[in-house]
Amino acid sequence: NAGVTQTPKFRVLKTGQSMTLLCAQDMNHEYMYWYRQDPGMGLRLIHYSVGEGTTAKGEVPDGYNVSRLKKQNFLLGLESAAPSQTSVYFCASSYLGIGYTFGSGTRLTVV
Amino acid sequence: GNSVTQMEGPVTLSEEAFLTINCTYTATGYPSLFWYVQYPGEGLQLLLKATKADDKGSNKGFEATYRKETTSFHLEKGSVQVSDSAVYFCALSAPSGGSYIPTFGRGTSLIVHP
Numbered sequence: 001n002a003g004v005t006q007t008p009k010f011r012v013l014k015t016g017q018s019m020t021l022l023c024a025q026d027m028n029h030e031y032m033y034w035y036r037q038d039p040g041m042g043l044r045l046i047h048y049s050v051g052e053g054t055t056a057k058g059e060v061p062d063g064y065n066v067s068r069l070k071k072q073n074f075l076l077g078l079e080s081a082a083p084s085q086t087s088v089y090f091c092a093s094s095y096l097g098i099g100y101t102f103g104s105g106t107r108l109t110v111v
Numbered sequence: 112g113n114s115v116t117q118m119e120g121p122v123t124l125s126e127e128a129f130l131t132i133n134c135t136y137t138a139t140g141y142p143s144l145f146w147y148v149q150y151p152g153e154g155l156q157l158l159l160k161a162t163k164a165d166d167k168g169s170n171k172g173f174e175a176t177y178r179k180e181t182t183s184f185h186l187e188k189g190s191v192q193v194s195d196s197a198v199y200f201c202a203l204s205a206p207s208g209g210s211y212i213p214t215f216g217r218g219t220s221l222i223v224h225p
Contacts, residue, residue, distance in 0.1 A: 043200070097211025099145070102156070104154045
């Protein structure tokens with residue numbers, strides 16, 4: 001099915017470990033976004049990309065890095081995980097802001 | 112900057128009751144407006160949208176009308192079902208500096224009892 005695929009779906013990290021979350025979309029969308037969702041905080045934008053090879057900071061970028069080497073993929077990296085990064089992470093893509101398609105999320109726990 | 116304000120929840124209703132979830136927005140220019148729904152353990156799904164003033168978006172019995180004069184996009188459904196229990200997000204999208212960055216409300220939890 002066409003859409004946005006996130007991997008992995010669940011992950012437990014120890015403090016200080018690193019990991020990469022992968023987002024892949026097959027709709028040829030230019031825009032891709034990474035959000036985190038925490039109870040009572042709604043969705044907060046971490047980083048976004050307006051096209052292949054471009055990235056930009058969102059509302060809460062500290063502690064995260066991203067890369068968009070291919071149009072269909074948007075990677076979110078945590079270099080040194082902290083308990084404050086325990087959250088549910090969502091990737092989304094869009095064609096010129098007409099609508100946003102979300103992945104099913106990655107539930108990350110940092111212990 | 113752009114912002115979306117929606118009523119805090121949870122909203123608790125009995126099955127077949129009428130639903131209204133209020134949403135107001137602040138934006139420069141002419142944004143597109145959306146309602147998304149999130150079921151437990153899932154990502155957000157587009158429920159309905161409206162792209163210009165006075166447009167009415169509708170889907171699965173839900174409706175919302177883009178009211179520019181009151182900067183509102185309230186979600187309504189005439190008769191809710193238990194299966195409508197979810198979190199609902201109001202959102203807007205408008206170009207800013209050449210980019211489209213959506214702005215989401217904080218979400219309203221809906222609980223429908225049999």
